Amino acid sequence: MGNILIVTEIKDGTIREASYELAAFAQKLGGDVKSLVIGSGIAGEAESFAKKGGGTVYVADDASLANYNVEGYAAAIRAAVDASGADVVLVSNTPSGWDVAPRVAAGLDVALVSDVFDFQDGAYIRRVFNGKLNARVKVPGDKAVVTVQPGALPAFEGSTDGGTESLSVDTSGARSVFVETKLAESKGVDLSAAEVIISGGRGVGDPEKFKEVIQPLADVLGGAMGASRPVVDAGWLPHEYQVGSSGQVVAPKLYVAAGISGAIQHLVGMKGSNFIIAINKDADAPIFEVAQIGVVADLFEIIPALTAALQEAKG
Ligand SMILES: Cc1cc2nc3c(=O)[nH]c(=O)nc-3n(C[C@H](O)[C@H](O)[C@H](O)COP(=O)(O)OP(=O)(O)OC[C@H]3O[C@@H](n4cnc5c(N)ncnc54)[C@H](O)[C@@H]3O)c2cc1C
Incomplete structure (x- = not known):
């Protein structure tokens, strides 16, 4: 080469x-x-x-x-x-x-x-x-x-x-100068570095449910929260949480997709994950095509139970 x-x-x-x-x-x-x-x-x-x-x-x-x-x-x-x-x-x-x-x-x-x-x-x-x-x-x-x-x-x-x-570099002719970095007020997440991502979609229903249901599972697994685009478009979470073709491309060890249908624009951002668990009420949802474990169920039953079991196991 x-x-x-x-x-x-x-x-x-x-x-x-x-x-x-x-x-x-x-x-x-x-x-x-x-x-x-x-x-x-x-x-x-x-x-x-x-x-x-x-x-x-x-x-x-x-x-x-x-x-x-x-x-x-x-x-x-x-x-x-x-x-x-x-x-x-x-x-x-x-x-x-x-x-x-x-x-x-x-x-x-x-x-x-x-x-x-x-x-x-x-x-x-x-x-x-x-x-x-x-x-x-x-x-x-x-x-x-x-x-x-x-x-x-x-x-x-x-x-x-x-x-x-x-290496000496001549930057004297530069037409732009650095002024300042302003960090977004929201809590920044670097999904590209996360080993575990728990993502929620429109099926999560509203922003409060992200705090009540999705975030605790991410916390107990030491992971980050992610989202599909409608969640971000609706203003439930900031854009840096979005996974997909117009968001971030991620490849964590574990990706949990809850209430996400699996549109191609979402799949392109997460299908390189090492292990994918999908939770969806609809057995025909395309997300199951890329999942190693597919759970056909209501996420509001499965995720709190899973979180509680993990919390208990951790003591
Ligand atoms: C140019 C372009 C770029 C795009 N970029 C992106 C992108 O970067 N990322 C992205 O995600 N999308 C992107 N999209 C949008 C994409 O096409 C889909 O519309 C979007 O991914 C759907 O999000 P969703 O799965 O959360 O919602 P929906 O498709 O509405 O799916 C919601 C799912 O939740 C399930 N559900 C509902 N309630 C429950 C429950 N209680 N328990 C379990 N399951 C439940 C439903 O069965 C359904 O499958 C883009 C679209 C375009 C045109």
């Missing part, structure tokens, strides 16, 4: 799990792997990543790169591509990845292959038509910027023999 450059992502001073998944994806591609860490005061993280799948890690450490901005990050990636001779640039398919990857691909005049989840026989695999079909994408000449779905494959867990090299 030639030379591969992994673009890592930092959150709260730490390299995100999704970047370790890129390291696993890079191993799958089978080329010479190098990486890039962008930020301020991130040398320690870069050194650690070099030993955990990153290979040679370029460190773009500059106060002007402390916060994500598309111009600075694109300039850093371009500089790392020049330094590494990368053919393939791997970026996580996250909001900042969606933002920067097309700019880098256009600047390099190479193909952009977005939202891939696998690589087989020289082709990138991505879902199309809301997950109904998988497309196999081959790139002539192999040069590409590729965004990879978080959770598509397990994080790299081996060790590699890499070191760091400092």
Whole structure:
């Protein structure tokens, strides 16, 4: 596959799990792997990543790169591509990845292959038509910027023999400056990192029932709450809880879908979960097609009983 450059992502001073998944994806591609860490005061993280799948890690450490901005990050990636001779640039398919990857691909005049989840026989695999079909994408000449779905494959867990090299990036011509980060007032949830997700749909009925029925099960399992789109559209929960084609794509160890019919737009966001339990009154609901355990029942009977049993088992 030639030379591969992994673009890592930092959150709260730490390299995100999704970047370790890129390291696993890079191993799958089978080329010479190098990486890039962008930020301020991130040398320690870069050194650690070099030993955990990153290979040679370029460190773009500059106060002007402390916060994500598309111009600075694109300039850093371009500089790392020049330094590494990368053919393939791997970026996580996250909001900042969606933002920067097309700019880098256009600047390099190479193909952009977005939202891939696998690589087989020289082709990138991505879902199309809301997950109904998988497309196999081959790139002539192999040069590409590729965004990879978080959770598509397990994080790299081996060790590699890499070191760091400092990379200077000229951000002086940037037309945008970082002003501030304003966090949404609602309690933020990072569903992409949750190992257990208990999602409720329109069948839950109203916002109070999410607090009374869905949240306690999520709490006892140490998981997060998720939702289908009508729940979010109705304002019962903020958008960051939405799972699906216009929400988040998740792949937890356990996904419980309660009162969710299983429309294709929802399935595309959760069918990569390791184990799926569906609870629905309607035995013909399509959610059962992707579930390992299907419970045809009223969620208001099953979930409180399950929560109480788990609470009792935990003491
Ligand atoms: C462009 C586009 C993008 C979209 N993006 C998304 C997306 O990102 N995510 C998403 O989820 N949807 C998305 N949708 C909407 C999607 O098509 C469906 O309308 C939606 O997923 C349905 O949500 P639901 O299953 O909660 O509701 P419904 O389809 O109304 O299903 C409710 C289910 O609850 C069951 N039920 C009711 N009461 C109970 C009870 N007491 N116990 C057990 N079961 C009960 C019913 O049998 C039913 O199956 C999108 C649609 C479009 C057109």
